[in-house]
Structure formats: structure tokens, C-alpha cells
Amino acid sequence: MERREVTFRIKRFNPKKDVRPYYQEYKLTVPRGMTILEALQFIKDEIDPTLAFRAFCRSAICGSCAIKVNGFPKLACKTQVFTELDKFKTSLLTLEPLDNMEVIRDLIVDWDGAFERMKELKPYLIPDPKVVPDTLDEETRVYPEELKKYDKFTDCILCTSCYSICTATQIDEGYGGPFQLARLYRFAVDKRDGLKEERAKIGYAYDMWNCVRCEKCADVCPKHVGPVDAIMRLRGISIDIGLKDNPGARHVLAFYKSLMESGLLNEVLLPLRAKGIKGVLENLPVGIKMILKGKAHSPIMKPISEHESLIKLMKAAMEVE
Ligand code: SF4
Ligand code: SF4
Ligand code: FES
Secondary structure (H helix, E strand, C coil): CCEEEEEEEEEECCCCCCCCCEEEEEEEEEECCCEHHHHHHHHHHHHCCCCCCCCCCCCCCCCCCEEEECCEEEECCCCEHHHHHHHHCCCEEEEECCCCCCEEECCEECCHHHHHHHHHCCCCCCECCCCCCCCCCCCCCCCHHHHCCCHHHHHCCCCCHHHHHCHHHHHCCCCCCHHHHHHHHHHHCCCCECCHHHHHHHHHHCCHHHCCCCCHHHHHCCCCCCHHHHHHHHHHHHHHCCCCCCHHHHHHHHHHHHHHHHCCCCCCHHHHHHHHHHHHHHHHHHHHHHHHCCCCCCCCCCCCCCHHHHHHHHHHHHHHC
């Protein structure tokens, strides 16, 4: 069996005795097929019993072993050492705790803040008495096409990888968080739920419009949940129920109006429609530069030749949603 010499550079920190974190290297001969978690367990059993990490199921189900491997969140139990060595063309792997959460010790982070935030968003079924019978003798059937609306968002294993890498979470303490908002959406489209679209108001209160659509949450999710998809859909629901008076919603509506009018993005009217006179004044220096360079177009735009087809496409896409 193929074996390789691998150096694991692990970020260590024990707040009870260390002034600051430091890196410690462990050299191992790793056989093909060994996971990062198995390597960590080997180091703990055979080299250094003080190394701390979290794991439970070893089957990519419980979400507890997420750490950073060469800078990217990964489930240690699902990630093979050789895969990462080949990907980075290296014999050195740096293992660190996830970001956006305090380190309890070594690779173990404190989840409390992330899960407290999730609880605030009420991510559980509040039964609608009109749909869910108040007796155990009857059942509420959910049909496949109804389940499809939220099925993939039920796959989340709460590993917090998305939360650890989320741009909005890093800059906005009031932000709901990627997996937390995805759970909120999951119930907003469940026919059994009593709050349903009213849940979009919770997302609104927890700054869902501050998601910058960087897609990092989707990139790192080991279960392909794609929280950003749920957040975009929750935003759509919030517009549908009339929560339109914010820059994000106005920007989306201005974009939509522009495409419906001409099939082109009207960059002159966009700031006015999205942010009003304030937006125009903010964008004035750029606008003047564009005029001077001959890049500004007239606010009155001629529709593109295939405009009717585009409108049909947009309407069809909205019906699918
Ligand atoms: S897309 Fe939104 S929720 Fe996802 S990581 Fe980026 S800012 Fe966070
Ligand atoms: S959405 Fe994906 S990355 Fe985020 S906590 Fe759930 S399983 Fe982990
Ligand atoms: S140990 Fe459970 S997901 Fe890795």
C-alpha cells in the first residue's frame, strides 16, 4: 500500500496556559485512505495526548469534526489526507480551528454563539392548526413536490463550516448566519408551518439583506446545502409580502424594472431607483467620470431586439420559483 511522509502543522492554543496560539508540527507516515481525523487520532494516541479536537460519528453525519485544512473548512472524518496533498501539491497540511468562533482549545471552537443565533430564528415547526390535526390519529401528508421546496435544506448537519467562513457574519454582529437563515427558509415554505412567509420578517430583522452573495457558504458545505440559495429565496418572499423599503430590495426591484423596460441594465436610473436622490449624490463623482470618458449612456434606453423573448423567459423563471 502506498505510504507518504506527511507533516501536520497544527495550531495549538490552551487559553488556560498559553499567552497566544502557536503551531506545532507532527511528522507521520500516512497510508493511502487515511482521513485527517484518523491522522489526528493517531497523533493523540501515539505522539501527543494533549492534542484536542472534536469528533463523534466519524461518518460525516454529526458535523462535529469540522476544522480548517490548508485554510478551508472541511470535515476531518470525510477528508482523506492524500486528496488534500494532491490538491495542494504538498507534503505539509496546516490544520486550524474554524474562524468566527472562539477557540476553546486547539482545534475545538465554541459553538454557543452560532447555535444561540439559530435558536433566536425559531428554526422549528410551529404547527398550523388549519393543516396539522391536533391528534395523533391523523397524519399530515407532505407530497414529493412540496418536499422539493426545502428538501436539500434539511440535509444540514450543523457543522458550522459555512458560519465560520461567512463574509456577512464577519462584518455584521446582527446577521442571522448562513445555516441559521437556511433553516428559517426551510420552514417558511413548509405547508405545515403556522408562520410560513411571516418568517421572512425574522430574516429581515436579522439582516438577511446584508448577505453579499459571496457563495463561500455554498463552496464549503460538505452536504451541498447551499445556504445562499435559501437566503435569496427568503429575500424573494420578503418582497412578496411587502418588505420593500430597504436598499437591497429596492436594488433588486430596480434591476428587474430595468430589464423589463429595455432588457438592459439602466445604470443611470439604478442608483436613483435603489437609493433615491441620496444614491444619485453618492454616485455623482463616478457618474461625472463616466460622462467625461464617454461611458455614460442616456437614461432613455431602446429595448433590445429580443426583448419580448427575454420578458417571457423572466416570467417563466419566476413561475418556476
Ligand atoms: S453568500 Fe451570504 S451567507 Fe453565504 S457566506 Fe457569503 S455572505 Fe455569508
Ligand atoms: S449548511 Fe452546510 S456548511 Fe453550513 S452548517 Fe449546514 S452542513 Fe455545515
Ligand atoms: S465526526 Fe461526525 S461529521 Fe465528522
